Amino acid sequence: MGISEEEWDRLQKALDWPGPDQEITQLNQSTSPVHSTYSIVGLKESYKVGENISVTITARDHNKNLKRYGGDFFQAKLFNSELKASVYGEVVDHRNGTYSVALLLPWEGQAQVYVRLEHSSEVVQILKKYRESSFPRSHYNGHFEGPGPDKNRISEVVECNLKWGADGSWSKGDCCCEYKDVKTGTVWQCERPKQLSCDNLVHHSRGRFKESLNPLEKQLFTK
Structure with a gap:
């Protein structure tokens, strides 16, 4: 209709x-x-x-x-x-x-x-x-754990975020691990760990926040 x-x-x-x-x-x-x-x-x-x-x-x-x-x-x-x-x-x-x-x-x-x-x-x-901007401002940490090269258990922390647009949050070629929610279709990206595989993600936590406002924009919000 x-x-x-x-x-x-x-x-x-x-x-x-x-x-x-x-x-x-x-x-x-x-x-x-x-x-x-x-x-x-x-x-x-x-x-x-x-x-x-x-x-x-x-x-x-x-x-x-x-x-x-x-x-x-x-x-x-x-x-x-x-x-x-x-x-x-x-x-x-x-x-x-x-x-x-x-x-x-x-x-x-x-x-x-x-x-x-x-x-x-x-x-x-x-x-x-x-x-309307696709630039992410809130970032998250992805925590990976698993066996390292010498069989000892290691952990790595990398930056993660939702995938924005066709190119994603990081335009670095094969930069990231991707995890798709089968119900919503939302894609979650984490920068690829240096030693562990994408399958070793165990949890995520709140990361850094990037301030996007320039000095004039900040003043306009307080005026």
Whole structure:
């Protein structure tokens, strides 16, 4: 059973996430949660249950300049602390630094609007880059044990990881031992031990973690 062309186009648009229209070289060019603002469109003294409250979000950078592109991850909700009630609205990205939200009012009584910048568009692009990257960041140790050349029992520890893509994690020709999970099809690779065979793997443990973020990317996550 397939989906219609219209549904396919809708899914593609929903998955498309705009990014910066220029290379970000300075921290202050990223979206600021302090200087970004929101306003209620056509604010009234009272609303009826079932009405929508329209909100406009305006993104600014740390220099208070208006952002020219979208891609920020904002969340917006109505809430009432006494009732312990809240409802989120869909944030529509207009791809020019502004966003609109329609918040449905489902209860009687007070309601407050809350808007939070979860991630700037610059951070979203960093997350996207590393999500789509096949470069492994977490590594593991494979522990091999077995008889050595002189019949004494020896052990070796090598680096292991999941196999990413057709070329694997290590592009060194016949570099690795491979172990395939028959249920999931996942392939696990370990660098080939110098003295023992691939059949001598007994267990694995957590290994090193390679930091992938550059200095600017690290700062963007903390800004």
